[in-house]
Amino acid sequence: MKSHIGPAIRLTLVMLVLLVVIYPLLVAGIARFAPGAGKGETVTANGKVVGYAVIGQKFTQDRYFNSRPSAVDYNAAGSAGSNKGPSNPDYLTAVQARIDTFLVHNPGVSKTDIPAELVTASGSGLDPDLSPAGARVQVARIARVRGLPAARITELVDQHTEGPLLGLFGPSNVNVLALNVALDQLR
Template sequence: MKTTAKFEEVTHGSIWMTALRSSLLFIVICGIAYPLASTGLAQLFFPHQANGSMVKDASGRIVGSELIGQTFTDPSFFQGRISSIDNDGAGSGSNNYAPSNPELLNRVKESIAQWEKENPEVPVSKLPVDLITNSGSGLDPHITPASADVQIPRISALRHIPEEQLKELVKEHTEGRDLGVFGEKRVNVLQLNLALQALGNNK
């Protein structure tokens, strides 16, 4: 192509030199200055959130993060979603079962069998889907309010707490949609169980 005089001022050598200097400059700005400035401001303004939103129990002991799901094997606690990584917060993930994968069907069948054993009074048709599916992160801290409700008869029987009282407890711990419209209603399993433990039990 015909280059005009204006273009010729930029030589190939000077392009590489400028490229090198601008690369180094933005490595420093975007890779060091920006994340450090962000960290400083975040720690100054929002120390609780910036350090993982940790939760304490009644005695003041840190028992986990509000945002990271935990495994509850004891049937007298509310149980969260299935996690193929057993809620190990050092990692994250799931089995990535395709809807057509036979392993998925086997796992669901096992969950149903276990449900029938532990909750004889609640039929499978009442069981919400989120309680028998693996969350995407493997760390989902929430279940739907319906999933908490169906566990009430079991927990009531094991802890000798009236069902009405547990229903109230679930209601208190149900978070609405964000700004009243975004996302889904949900119950934080760890906080619900902390409240459940604080009720004491009569077993």
């Protein structure tokens, strides 16, 4: 038995140093080369940080593009989905309320034109992106409220549309925070 305890303790100490000291330092060192130097990609406006590019934010004013709904009210400390299935009556009531609210704020849009992402919460509750269709369906409202041509707002959406990773993986998307910051800079 003594012949097994010594190697087990040594292996435990080696793994402890490797996984608690060396590996985290290696990851932190590699992160220095990532966007934001490992501290996250921030979005700035007028020299001031207004948010993080990978965490969704709540926009409720008609002059801004709405984000995807969040089951956790955009609380990054409590990331989670609602865990309610598509047949749950509470879920269906919440989705219908979101549809009704969207239609009130976006006259001229029919229920069938609303992309699902604008009325259903994401799995994390923190999705920062919309599809290009999710952004374009809001263009008429924003153009009306801001007194700008719809073509200019559509052009802004197109400028902020990111294609799939390497042109192959995933859908095209629009970061809502970056789009709203650029929208404020139009004036």
